[in-house]
Amino acid sequence: MAAQTRLSHVDGLAGELIVGGYQLKELAGRVSFEEAAHLLWRGALPSRDELKILNKEIAGLRALPEETMHVVRAAAKAPPIDALRMACATMSLDLKQPDDISPAADMQAAKVLAARFPTVVAAHARLSAGKEPIAPRTDLPLAANFLYMIHGKEPDPIAARAVDTYWVTVIDHGMNASTFTARVIASTRSDMVSAVTGAIGALKGPLHGGAPGPVLDMLKDIKSGDRAEAWVRNELAAGRRIMGFGHRVYKVRDPRAEVLSSVADKMSSAALDNRKLFELARAAEQTILKVLDEVKPGRNLRTNVEFFTALVLQALGLEPRSFVATFACGRVAGWCAHVIEQHSEDHLIRPQSEYIGPRGLKIGGE
Ligand code: ACO
Numbered sequence: 001m002a003a004q005t006r007l008s009h010v011d012g013l014a015g016e017l018i019v020g021g022y023q024l025k026e027l028a029g030r031v032s033f034e035e036a037a038h039l040l041w042r043g044a045l046p047s048r049d050e051l052k053i054l055n056k057e058i059a060g061l062r063a064l065p066e067e068t069m070h071v072v073r074a075a076a077k078a079p080p081i082d083a084l085r086m087a088c089a090t091m092s093l094d095l096k097q098p099d100d101i102s103p104a105a106d107m108q109a110a111k112v113l114a115a116r117f118p119t120v121v122a123a124h125a126r127l128s129a130g131k132e133p134i135a136p137r138t139d140l141p142l143a144a145n146f147l148y149m150i151h152g153k154e155p156d157p158i159a160a161r162a163v164d165t166y167w168v169t170v171i172d173h174g175m176n177a178s179t180f181t182a183r184v185i186a187s188t189r190s191d192m193v194s195a196v197t198g199a200i201g202a203l204k205g206p207l208h209g210g211a212p213g214p215v216l217d218m219l220k221d222i223k224s225g226d227r228a229e230a231w232v233r234n235e236l237a238a239g240r241r242i243m244g245f246g247h248r249v250y251k252v253r254d255p256r257a258e259v260l261s262s263v264a265d266k267m268s269s270a271a272l273d274n275r276k277l278f279e280l281a282r283a284a285e286q287t288i289l290k291v292l293d294e295v296k297p298g299r300n301l302r303t304n305v306e307f308f309t310a311l312v313l314q315a316l317g318l319e320p321r322s323f324v325a326t327f328a329c330g331r332v333a334g335w336c337a338h339v340i341e342q343h344s345e346d347h348l349i350r351p352q353s354e355y356i357g358p359r360g361l362k363i364g365g366e
Contacts, residue, residue, distance in 0.1 A: 002175050002349060003183060007040055007337050010174040012249035017256065019172055020044075028259045033142055033167040033330065034058060037114055040172060040337035041107060054111075055141070061115035062136035062145065064123065065094050069133070072120055076127040080325035081210075085200040087120040088113065092193040099191050101343045109192035110336035117329040118142060122149035125322050143167060146329065151317060158270070159316055162263050166312055169256045170305065170327055172334030174249065178202040178209070182335040186342040187349040195342075199335045200328055206243070209327045211306035212313060213320040214243040218284075219310070225283030232284075232291045242288055244307030251300035260308035267315035274315045281311055 009018040017024040020039040027036055031045065034055055038046040046054060064072070068090045075083035091112055092098035097105060123133035126149075134149045143163035147155035173179070181202040185195040203209040222231045235242060247254060264281075268274035285303055292301040313323050342349075 002180060002351075003342070003345075005175075005338070005341060006043065007334065007341060008172040008174055010249045012247070012251050015250060015252040015255050017173065024169065024255050024259060028169045029161070029165045029263075031168060033164050033171070033333070036168045036171050037110075037333035037337075040333055041110055041340060057111055058115040058142060059136075059138040059145075061112050062119050062138065062142075064116060064119050065090075067093050068116070068120065069123065072123050072133075073127060076124065080121060080124050080128070080322045081200065081204045081328065083124045084117065084120050084325045084328055085197060085204075087124075088117075088193065088200055089197045091116060092191065095193070098193060101186075101189060101191055103340065103344065106192050106336070106340045106343055110333070110340065113192070113196055113336060114333050115142070117332050118146035119149060121322060121325045121329055122146055124325070125150050125319065147316065158266060162267050162312055162316060165263050166260065166309065166326075167330030167333075169259050170309075170330040172331070172337065173256075176208065177205075178331065179335060179338050183338050183342045184349045186339040187347060189343075189346070192336060192339050195339045196332060196335050199331075203328055203331065204324060209306075209324045209331070211243045211304075212310035212323040212327075215307055215310035216314055216320050218243055219277060219281055222280065222284050225280055225287070228284040228287040229291060232288050233295070236291065236295045242292065242301075244304055244310065245288060245292060246299070246301040247304045250302060250304065253302045254304045256305035257303045257308050260305065260312055264308050264311035264315065267312060271315070274311075277314070278311055281307070 007020065010016075019027055019036070020043070022039075031039075035045055035051060038044075038050065038054055064087075068087050071086050071090050072083055075086050078086075095105070095109055095112065119136050126133050134152055136149055137145050140148060140154070141160070141164065144155055144160035146163055147159055178199040182195040182199040185198045186192070206214060222228050232242060264278055268278035285307065289302065292299070309327065310320075310323065313326055314320065318326060
């Protein structure tokens with residue numbers, strides 16, 4: 001048990017995720033990302049007035065300072081998640097007292113980070129495509145503004161709602177690797193920006209947030225439902241893992257996959273190519289589950305959040321290389337909430353390790 005938390009709870013056997021006291025399905029698609037962030041940061045959903053104030057504050061913080069934009073430009077050829085990590089590190093520059101870890105300073109830093117992450121990811125997506133970044137608008141919700149800054153036009157409401165639902169769905173998830181990283185850093189009384197910068201590094205890996213890009217590659221490789229069985233058997237025989245399946249905690253279907261499957265279903269009804277991909281994914285999912293049960297009996301490898309994330313994000317017209325950075329735009333609110341909680345506990349996290357090396361060696365080998 002690494003920490004006690006009021007923020008979220010994952011029940012891997014029941015397939016339940018509780019966020020701030022609510023079942024995920026109670027929140028996803030029903031509250032905005034800003035409302036869910038308020039729930040985690042303040043312990044309750046906002047009143048109408050509180051939400052108005054929060055929306056206004058976050059809208060006012062979206063534009064990137066020159067130093068941050070400079071780093072995003074310099075990182076135009078780097079993977080988006082690396083650009084986000086570098087840009088995030090600059091976000092302490094215009095905080096009044098970056099080392100202040102009081103609740104008020106943490107809250108301000110949380111708003112800055114949540115407001116600016118989508119701007120960084122959108123600016124980087126445009127720069128890496130040889131286009132100029134688009135300045136954020138303050139009159140749109142965070143999710144709609146994200147799509148506006150990427151595509152240069154106001155998004156249709158279904159697409160904006162899909163991003164909002166996606167970010168709420170991934171906002172927090174117990175003591176996952178990136179959240180643990182953030183909490184360890186915060187536990188040393190280090191600051192919010194340092195903790196979140198470290199968390200991005202942990203999220204990047206394919207065993208954590210980096211799986212949706214490879215999920216899309218897998219579906220493209222499988223091509224049609226009837227090829228799925230041979231494909232997955234071949235991968236498993238080669239000792240490779242199937243991306244979008246398996247989870248350290250869930251031994252049943254990830255409840256986030258459930259939410260995102262219906263978002264992907266809605267999103268894909270607008271375009272034929274997306275529909276075909278969605279239908280392929282549904283067919284491939286069933287085959288993969290069957291083969292995993294057969295080849296890896298007793299491991300209970302089930303569909304995880306990343307499988308349907310891939311479909312939602314590609315239907316939104318995002319490049320697979322931006323997927324993990326887009327995930328970070330949602331998870332950042334959870335990381336910040338954990339940093340606030342860890343700072344308030346003021347307890348150093350210092351796990352033990354088991355020494356399995358030799359003992360009693362002597363210089364010179366005698
Ligand atoms: N495909 C094939 N085999 C798998 C998979 C998979 N996706 N996941 C686990 N296994 C197998 C392992 O090979 C191992 O087999 P063995 O007992 O024969 O050696 C067994 O299941 C247990 O594996 P562990 O690594 O001990 O399981 P762990 O709980 O550590 O794995 C993880 C969790 C890392 C997510 C894993 O399931 C995986 O690699 N999945 C694919 C990557 C992925 O989808 N990541 C996103 C996770 S969701 C998120 O972080 C947001």
